Amino acid sequence: MCRIAGIIGNKWSKAEVEDGLQRMCDAMQKGGPDGFGYQTLPELNLAFGHRRLSLIDLSENGKQPMAYGKHLWITFNGEIYNYQELKADLISKGFTFQNQTDTEVILAGYEAYGTDFFKELKGMFAFALVDQKARQTFLVRDEIGIKPLYYYSQSNELYFASEVKAFKALDPNWKENKDWPIYFLSFGFVPEPYTTLDGVYNLAKGHFLTWDHAKQQCKTQQFSGNYPNAEQTTQPEAIKQTETNLDKAVKRHLIADAPIGVFLSGGIDSSLLSIIANEQNAQTITTVSINFNEPEFSEQSYQQIIAEQIGSEHISYTVTANDFEQNIAQIFQDMDQPSNDGINSWFVNKVAKENGLKAVLSGIGADELFGGYPSFKRHELIKKLKKLPRFLLKSAKHLPNDKLKRISFLAYKNPIGEYLFLRGFYTPNVVGKLLGISEKQVTKLLSSYPTHEELELLNAEDRIAWFECNIYMQNQLLKDTDYMSMAHGIEVRVPFLDQDVVTGAKQLPTNKRFNQQPKSLLIEAYRNLLPEAIWNRPKKGFTFPFQHWFGSYQPMLNTNHYQNNPQALRLLKQFKDNKLHWSKLFAVYQVFYHARQK
Structure with a gap:
């Protein structure tokens, strides 16, 4: 890499x-x-x-x-x-x-x-x-x-x-893309093909x-990448095919002449990779985990189950609020573009680097391909809401709850509105107030965002999977993982995104690929190896205690930072009252931070 x-x-x-x-x-x-x-x-x-x-x-x-x-x-x-x-x-x-x-x-x-x-x-x-x-x-x-x-x-x-950042190094006067703050406040990232720089x-x-x-x-x-046609298959065949493809993928991803390990969060995806890697590799596998003093965020007990089962050389590091305060300035410097979801990746790669690793396997892609997110249960809700009159959908922007406000995105004729309903940050009326531009300008930009024609051929969970893979994973997870890992000279490999695994999953009929239980196909394929304690529990994402830590991060809490913008100050107050998720204020903070750097 x-x-x-x-x-x-x-x-x-x-x-x-x-x-x-x-x-x-x-x-x-x-x-x-x-x-x-x-x-x-x-x-x-x-x-x-x-x-x-x-x-x-x-x-x-x-x-x-x-x-x-x-x-x-x-x-x-x-x-x-x-x-x-x-x-x-x-x-x-x-x-x-x-x-x-x-x-x-x-x-x-x-x-x-x-x-x-x-x-x-x-x-x-x-x-x-x-x-x-x-x-x-x-x-x-x-x-x-x-x-x-x-x-x-x-x-x-x-x-x-x-x-x-290399373009800015080539020419320090390179102009900014004037639209990036609109995309960032709406999506929570700057979506491809756009960047923060003009052209x-x-x-x-x-x-x-x-x-x-x-x-x-x-x-x-x-040259490649179209959505393959579904092929009829039985459930046992689907399970066997998934197992075969993933086993081969992990084996391929372990090829290296330098030390390689596995990120072990304690969830299904990283646990599976650790188990398969252990079977594929004659040497002892190194597993790397992050934990916290705050017990509600710690997955240590689940990590330990897998580490003991495979006898890995297990590295566990407890990230504290002090670690966050000491490193947040460096994390900002290491961001290639503004992001709301790269800090956790920065820390786990730091631990890998400090323990002599050069490459690490990550479970990115499993949730998106095999229905691991709550969004996969919301396709019926989207269909029902889109039957409402457009004027009624548009009026949802006035509702008090942020999640309800996002119903207004379903008024878009562009299917990107469905994604923004599922995962969007701020609605156009709020974005306009934050940036001092018209709501109409924001709406026009978002509703013209380019999506692929293949999306129109998909429905139900396959449609949600397209959004999760091509919008969320593409622009948030993969982008953040790339620059936060490379900030430490670590290569992150993603076996679930091996071409054969991806193609095999997409070729499965919807009812075989997605079932009532999230990622049931993966669970069934490895039921004999994956402990029930790992898969038979509520899903818990790899998250940090950021709500608490950012609550003490003075630069973000300083009212002067927001240039007397009434909307930004309202959001700051909501965060201080614990009525706003940290990531939403962090997004606003970054936009104003970049404005101050000009």
């Missing part, structure tokens, strides 16, 4: 390009602490940069940017889990290799099959590959969207990087961008 950057264009001198590339990579140094490299190709006005985190082939052979032959170069962030199978095929066709990396396999695979090879890659990846013969550069992002790849293309220029976008997952050096133009194409 690494950080990548690049500059294509002729407006700067070679020295200016090299200096700019260095600044971009330095801004992402934490995500690639094991080395820096760059390659310039003046005849193409191109420069690739790379910061390395070594996990496979730790020698200098894995250094990037990497060449293949005399005309291919790549700068690559990620892991290709099926690279050994792909390599065997390429060797049988006469291709030779100089090292043991998955990086070189991408280069040889492109040489053999061109851009068709991209869809053969199974893993998490974002890379730039230049073909000097064809005078083309490709930016490529994995079909699940696990790794980010940001780019700017305008005026015969193309810039790209693994983090948004900087996240490349869509399962797509590649082609830059034509002759025409100095780009186009984007999809």
